[in-house]
Amino acid sequence: xxxxxxxxxxxxxxxxxxxxxxxxxxxxxxxxxxxxxxxxxxxxxxxxxxxxxxxxxxxxxxxxxxxxxxxxxxxxxxxxxxxxxxxxxxxxxxxxxxxxxxxxxxxxxxxxxxxxxx
Amino acid sequence: xxxxxxxxxxxxxxxxxxxxxxxxxxxxxxxxxxxxxxxxxxxxxxxxxxxxxxxxxxxxxxxxxxxxxxxxxxxxxxxxxxxxxxxxxxxxxxxxxxxxxxxxxxxxxxx
Numbered sequence: 001x002x003x004x005x006x007x008x009x010x011x012x013x014x015x016x017x018x019x020x021x022x023x024x025x026x027x028x029x030x031x032x033x034x035x036x037x038x039x040x041x042x043x044x045x046x047x048x049x050x051x052x053x054x055x056x057x058x059x060x061x062x063x064x065x066x067x068x069x070x071x072x073x074x075x076x077x078x079x080x081x082x083x084x085x086x087x088x089x090x091x092x093x094x095x096x097x098x099x100x101x102x103x104x105x106x107x108x109x110x111x112x113x114x115x116x117x118x
Numbered sequence: 119x120x121x122x123x124x125x126x127x128x129x130x131x132x133x134x135x136x137x138x139x140x141x142x143x144x145x146x147x148x149x150x151x152x153x154x155x156x157x158x159x160x161x162x163x164x165x166x167x168x169x170x171x172x173x174x175x176x177x178x179x180x181x182x183x184x185x186x187x188x189x190x191x192x193x194x195x196x197x198x199x200x201x202x203x204x205x206x207x208x209x210x211x212x213x214x215x216x217x218x219x220x221x222x223x224x225x226x227x228x229x
Contacts (some may be wrong), residue, residue, distance in 0.1 A: 031215055033217065035219070040221075041221060042124070042220055042221030042222040043204055043220075044219075044220070044223065045216070045217070045218055048215075048216065048217075050215070055216070056216055090176055091162065093162075097214065097215040106167075107164065107166045107217060108155075108161075109161045109162040109163070110161070111161055
């Protein structure tokens with residue numbers, strides 16, 4: 001049963017510290033998304049990749065956030081320095097999408113990383 | 119730019135009552151629309167997509183391009199339908215596959 005795996009599941013840190021969240025997408029999926037979930041905003045798209053290339057990171061605060069895919073089995077989201085307003089659940093999701101003719105494939109979500117910045 | 123709006127953060131109904139979760143979108147192209155659901159202690163998962171035109175767990179959703187809406191409906195709600203529901207839009211063109219979600223609606227079905 002293939003699943004998206006995220007680590008850590010929970011992270012409590014102090015303001016100013018660096019936080020790195022990791023995601024292992026499902027093997028064979030070519031598109032990876034990072035979302036942030038908050039009560040106020042719902043699911044906000046931070047960044048997404050296709051075939052490891054970043055396509056859109058306009059939803060991400062560039063001064064402190066960075067997202068990378070060093071290889072096909074790992075996506076990372078880094079916050080440096082972290083701030084209390086970054087407290088949220090961060091989701092990674094992967095899917096197979098085949099532009100330009102294919103329909104958007106189903107997204108499979110990880111369990112999320114709950115971040116608390118004190 | 120693409121945008122999805124779910125006007126209700128919370129929705130409560132009684133078991134057996136009809137339920138409608140509203141979703142409106144803004145997108146200049148031809149969108150693909152989805153509903154995702156997150157049950158308690160479970161992962162977010164796909165519920166249905168407009169291109170399939172199918173009913174899942176008794177839920178249906180019709181894409182209304184004139185009103186730019188994709189409301190989710192069920193004629194008789196069940197307690198197990200209680201969950202967080204997200205409407206999502208997938209872009210085309212140069213933003214192919216960019217999936218944008220709404221703010222979500224928490225549905226509570228009372229016994």
